[in-house]
Amino acid sequence: MRIGLLTQWFDPEPGPAALPGMLARALVHRGHQVQVLTGFPNYPTGSLPPGYRMARRLDEVDGGTRIRRVALYPSHDRSAARRLVNYGSFALSALVSGTGALRDLDAIWVYNSPITVALPMWFTRYVHRVPVLLHVLDVWPDSAVATGFLGGGPVSRLAERGMAAWCGGMYRAAARVAYVSPGAGELLARRGVPREKLVHVPVWADERLPARAADLRGELGIRADQVVLVYAGALGEAQGLDSLIDACARFRDPRLVCLVAGSGTTEGRLRDRVATAGVTNVRFLGQVPRDRMPALMATGDAHYVSLRPGGMSAYTMPSKVQAILAAGRALLVAAEGDAAAVARDSGAGITARPGDPDSIAEGLRELCDLGREKLDLLGRAGRTHYDRFFSVATGAERVERALAGMVAAGRPVRASRRRRRAAG
Incomplete structure (x- = not known):
């Protein structure tokens, strides 16, 4: 399959930001063509690492993975305003300068955090007609509330309701919604995600770190x-x-x-x-x-x-x-x-x-x-x-299975659309 990965976070960023890169390599290893749309690396310091200079966009090839990076405002301090600019700048830049890289793919996997990634996701889904597997690693707006990102008071409650409606739009756009734990799956079902859309895909760890090391x-x-x-x-x-x-x-x-x-x-x-x-x-x-x-x-x-x-x-x-x-x-x-x-x-x-x-x-x-x-x-x-x-090999197999199911389900629809265009 021709698979896209849409994620603000990607190599060489560490920690949880390393998980999409591991999935990309595992899918390439399984014989797929992989195109990544991501931002310039800046997590967790808020600074670009050596070898990178901010530009409108940058195309790279890493092994069998093609990567398009788009500009963003680098920031990962405790300022909620700067975080919002970081998230929003990636979303807008990906929409304007990146979604062309996701055209003509069979399906895309989307890392749902932050939820501003919905902008390029919706464009790819509704304009390019590429089916989406939305991987819910963080349940929003709950995670934003728990971390204190939204603050408190009536304005935050209004923002919370707005985020909930926004997430509902993401769930409706996705052909499948992957959840990382049984409890999260039940929560998503209670929030209106059809159970037939839900698929369990636990998250893996950064397996590049040595399992055994000298201790302190x-x-x-x-x-x-x-x-x-x-x-x-x-x-x-x-x-x-x-x-x-x-x-x-x-x-x-x-x-x-x-x-x-x-x-x-x-x-x-x-x-x-x-x-x-x-x-x-x-x-x-x-x-x-x-x-x-x-x-x-x-x-x-x-x-x-x-x-x-x-x-x-x-x-x-x-x-x-x-x-x-x-x-x-x-x-x-x-x-x-x-x-x-x-x-x-x-x-x-x-x-x-x-x-x-x-x-x-x-x-x-x-x-x-x-x-x-x-x-x-x-x-x-x-x-x-x-x-x-939980291994990345197990996760990649589950992602592959979900993507293949989405592609198979969409084939009759796409074939009918082609016939209508030909007849018109």
Whole structure:
């Protein structure tokens, strides 16, 4: 098939922005022609990497993948206004300078976040008549509300309603809507997406990172007999990390070391909480450079996944779950819904009630009682589960199947349209 990928994020951008590039390579490996429409790389720093200079458009070839990059306003700081300009500039630029690259394709895969990508998506769907597989990695407007992107008050509620209507238009335009977790699929169905349109395509991890790497235990002065729990990610309200700090305060076992890496709006409060309670088994590492993340992943005998109860937690699948499974590490999950289900189903995790320090403290005790060798076995079970359900090869196969179904369903319609044009 001739397949298009429409995504604001693409290589060489790291983290979640690397996922579309992995899909492109996997589809090329499966024998397809792949055309990507994306922006100039600038995530997460907001600056273009060496070798790139902003231009109206740039066409590249990477292996078997053709790439069209279009201009955008580079920004990834905490300013909501600049983020909106970043998102909107890509959408408009892709519409004007990029959609020609998606003409005459069999089908396109669309990364739905941010939802401004709808502009080039709608043009390609309705003008070029190319069927769309919309991959809902973030459910909007819920994700914007949870992160505080919309702020508060009546204006934000109006924006939320507008986003919901906008997303409804995206779902109607798509021939298929892919969801990343069962809870997200049920939510989309409740919001009016026909079940026959829905297809389950879980998200993969960045498999370019080494699964096993040298750890940081010696550098951090951690004894060989101590169990290390790592939390790496955003320190925000949605993560509910106050409960982890309170649990560590209650479980003052010298066998445990808890490492917290990252930054965010609650970092100051969490540090104050540790100092006030005299918690000695928690260490803050700040932002860890990307090239040291494999070492940090290897340092953790288990990794912590947390979502504050309520809101999006029941149907959110944090991308770190797949990353932890791919790295072959155990999980301690304090969340509702899909993330907890993966911890149980994979055999790689322990679950605790989110927002409950006593339950989380019991999970910490269980980690220490299992010890490092048994936690390693849990991690290996997690890697097996990842290979079976979450790998990029599995994801590409599911995407390929959905695209092929869309193309087959559209053939009679296109043939009828050609006959009408010929008769006219």
